[in-house]
Amino acid sequence: MVHGEAWTIKEFFTYPNEYIYWTIQIVMYPFMTGLVAGAFVLSSLYHVFGVKQLKGIARFSLVFSFALLPVAMLPLLMHLQQPLRGIEVMMTPHFTSAIAAFGIVFSTYGMIVASELWFVFRKHFVETALALKRVEGRTALQQGQYVLFSVLTLGAWDVSHEALEADERAVKKLAAAGIPVACFLHGYAGFIFGSVKANALWMTPLMPVIFICSAVVSGIALCILTYILTMEIRKQLARRHRLAHPELPSMEELKSAEAHVVAMTSRYLLMFMVAAITLELLDLIFRGYTAVKSWDILRSVIYERDFVNIFVIQYGLGNLVPFVLFMIPGLTIRRAAVGTMLVLVGVFMMRWNVVIGGQAFSSSFSGFMHYVLPIWPDSMETLKEGFFGAMIVAVVPFCIFYVLNKVMPVFKETH
Amino acid sequence: MISRRSFCKKSLLIAGGLAIPLSCLELFDPKRLLAEKDQKGPRWVFLVDTRKCVGCGFCVKGCKVENEVPYDANVTRTWVERYVVTNDGKTHIDSPKGARDGFPNKGIDIGHGKLEEIKDDDIDKAFFVPKLCNQCDNPPCVQVCPVGATYQTADGVVLVDRSWCIGCGYCIMGCPYGVRFFHPVFHVAEKCNFCYHRITKGMQTACVDSCAFGARRVGNLRDPEDPVTKVIMTERVNVLKEEYGTKPQVFYLGLSKEVK
Ligand code: SF4
Ligand code: SF4
Numbered sequence: 001m002v003h004g005e006a007w008t009i010k011e012f013f014t015y016p017n018e019y020i021y022w023t024i025q026i027v028m029y030p031f032m033t034g035l036v037a038g039a040f041v042l043s044s045l046y047h048v049f050g051v052k053q054l055k056g057i058a059r060f061s062l063v064f065s066f067a068l069l070p071v072a073m074l075p076l077l078m079h080l081q082q083p084l085r086g087i088e089v090m091m092t093p094h095f096t097s098a099i100a101a102f103g104i105v106f107s108t109y110g111m112i113v114a115s116e117l118w119f120v121f122r123k124h125f126v127e128t129a130l131a132l133k134r135v136e137g138r139t140a141l142q143q144g145q146y147v148l149f150s151v152l153t154l155g156a157w158d159v160s161h162e163a164l165e166a167d168e169r170a171v172k173k174l175a176a177a178g179i180p181v182a183c184f185l186h187g188y189a190g191f192i193f194g195s196v197k198a199n200a201l202w203m204t205p206l207m208p209v210i211f212i213c214s215a216v217v218s219g220i221a222l223c224i225l226t227y228i229l230t231m232e233i234r235k236q237l238a239r240r241h242r243l244a245h246p247e248l249p250s251m252e253e254l255k256s257a258e259a260h261v262v263a264m265t266s267r268y269l270l271m272f273m274v275a276a277i278t279l280e281l282l283d284l285i286f287r288g289y290t291a292v293k294s295w296d297i298l299r300s301v302i303y304e305r306d307f308v309n310i311f312v313i314q315y316g317l318g319n320l321v322p323f324v325l326f327m328i329p330g331l332t333i334r335r336a337a338v339g340t341m342l343v344l345v346g347v348f349m350m351r352w353n354v355v356i357g358g359q360a361f362s363s364s365f366s367g368f369m370h371y372v373l374p375i376w377p378d379s380m381e382t383l384k385e386g387f388f389g390a391m392i393v394a395v396v397p398f399c400i401f402y403v404l405n406k407v408m409p410v411f412k413e414t415h
Numbered sequence: 416m417i418s419r420r421s422f423c424k425k426s427l428l429i430a431g432g433l434a435i436p437l438s439c440l441e442l443f444d445p446k447r448l449l450a451e452k453d454q455k456g457p458r459w460v461f462l463v464d465t466r467k468c469v470g471c472g473f474c475v476k477g478c479k480v481e482n483e484v485p486y487d488a489n490v491t492r493t494w495v496e497r498y499v500v501t502n503d504g505k506t507h508i509d510s511p512k513g514a515r516d517g518f519p520n521k522g523i524d525i526g527h528g529k530l531e532e533i534k535d536d537d538i539d540k541a542f543f544v545p546k547l548c549n550q551c552d553n554p555p556c557v558q559v560c561p562v563g564a565t566y567q568t569a570d571g572v573v574l575v576d577r578s579w580c581i582g583c584g585y586c587i588m589g590c591p592y593g594v595r596f597f598h599p600v601f602h603v604a605e606k607c608n609f610c611y612h613r614i615t616k617g618m619q620t621a622c623v624d625s626c627a628f629g630a631r632r633v634g635n636l637r638d639p640e641d642p643v644t645k646v647i648m649t650e651r652v653n654v655l656k657e658e659y660g661t662k663p664q665v666f667y668l669g670l671s672k673e674v675k
Contacts, residue, residue, distance in 0.1 A: 002597065
């Protein structure tokens with residue numbers, strides 16, 4: 001069986017070599033990079049623009065963005081037919097290709113986030129290392145931790161007031177530099193699609209901008225959602241631990257902090273949502289109005305074959321419903337959780353409709369292809385590019401976040 | 416002791432400084448400059464006479480055997496399309512298995528294993544159109560390949576380096592003609608290369624050799640005496656999907672507006 005045949009159903013005339021070559025992994029790829037970029041922009045709102053109310057979530061989203069970063073590459077890698085050669089994109093980049101330039105932007109961005117994290121958590125590293133140093137007769141685990149934290153300080157042990165102020169300034173600068181790079185990172189993902197002139201649905205200069213806006217939306221939504229979830233867990237823990245450790249924040253304190261942060265952040269979420277939807281609708285209206293040669297087949301894909309995916313799930317369930325949920329006054333945590341979940345579904349469906357919808361019609365403009373997502377894998381290929389492959393990609397960032405949180409506790413006050 | 420700040424500054428400077436001479440290596444590759452200037456070699460082109468094609472599919476068979484594309488795999492480097500225009504103004508197109516076995520059925524293949532029967536009286540016109548890689552002068556597949564595994568030779572043929580392709584599929588998406596696919600055995604991008612191993616030795620391509628009706632011909636555009644060049648220069652030839660700006664180098668005689 002040739003690549004793509006397992007999940008493609010053809011109807012009417014398509015060229016013999018045409019299959020759905022870009023599958024769910026390529027849907028996951030802009031979705032994950034979008035989350036990275038969005039989470040970073042959210043954290044920068046506090047670090048650069050000094051939106052004080054977002055302090056609680058800023059550090060959280062920064063670490064989360066870092067946890068998501070390696071996962072942005074994962075779907076690409078899983079999708080490659082020659083995954084072992086994937087590194088060649090970095091080693092022998094071919095600069096006329098959007099994917100090649102992406103590798104460079106990606107690593108630049110990774111370095112920015114890493115250094116920003118270092119400045120944010122340097123004090124914590126130093127303090128932990130010093131505390132461990134004082135411990136007599138360290139266990140093997142403690143010794144390991146001691147070495148780890150000492151290495152993480154990179155030899156900068158100075159935690160005087162001036163040094164910390166300098167750190168703070170560095171964070172600000174890095175966060176400012178990071179915003180354009182994060183937008184570029186994701187704009188580039190949009191450019192990868194928008195520059196494919198052979199594809200009538202993708203070919204629009206709006207694609208990068210549309211991608212950036214919805215990326216910010218999805219990043220913020222995911223941060224809110226994960227924030228709510230982790231706070232829930234902390235509340236439960238607090239209830240249990242409070243008897244032994246009265247210095248821990250009480251349930252009520254945690255609850256009000258949470259409600260405040262969520263309400264504040266969802267206001268920014270709404271703002272970016274409006275921008276994203278406006279652009280998408282503009283694109284749709286423009287295509288219909290100009291109605292070039294490809295519009296006939298695009299219309300039948302958008303209004304007939306993909307109607308449920310686009311208008312019911314993406315716009316209805318993923319945009320309209322959460323919009324209403326957030327607009328009703330007196331936002332509760334539960335409502336925010338449902339709303340952000342729906343927003344994530346909406347953004348995912350937007351990626352799906354672009355990537356899969358873009359391949360739903362033949363470049364002969366006379367036939368259609370349907371993508372049948374492989375659920376139960378019967379080969380390596382259907383495993384990698386099917387439901388389970390996508391699940392792996394979705395779960396990994398949370399595992400990384402869990403580990404990172406051990407080293408860089410996002411909830412601990414450091415400065 | 417060197418301070419951290421100056422260490423950072425200096426290492427950035429050194430890295431930046433190193434990057435400049437390194438990039439020159441790429442900019443002044445003498446072999447490439449020579450290849451770009453070298454206009455003396457051939458420029459391979461293809462000529463398809465759709466009026467002569469009978470849809471037997473021998474070319475598709477010949478190509479599969481010659482180029483080791485698995486015979487039963489549903490992908491092919493070249494294929495033949497059948498067009499049936501009915502008097503209600505509709506165009507019916509199909510290419511079952513790329514026409515490897517010709518067109519054994521009168522009905523049009525509409526996918527899902529179904530055939531659409533068309534009455535002889537309803538048919539206005541019907542014809543066959545062979546397709547293959549256009550070896551574009553401005554090939555988007557070369558432009559988008561992130562590692563340079565797809566490249567264009569000085570004689571105009573676009574090739575894929577099987578040892579270098581990472582299998583991302585970007586070129587497949589970038590080609591407006593749908594000629595590219597993944598090779599089922601090598602798992603890298605694959606397409607027609609005008610039988611490069613044959614034409615560079617003065618032979619014909621496998622499909623040209625298999626065509627009993629003279630519908631396919633390969634030629635050298637830089638040779639004014641070449642019979643193919645003469646046809647292209649003096650007759651009314653057409654190319655496919657010119658609007659994409661790819662400058663295709665497969666020329667068609669007798670192309671109809673229905674051809675996609
Ligand atoms: S026809 Fe397609 S594969 Fe061939 S050179 Fe042109 S763009 Fe590339
Ligand atoms: S599939 Fe291979 S030849 Fe095609 S763009 Fe990717 S790396 Fe290049």
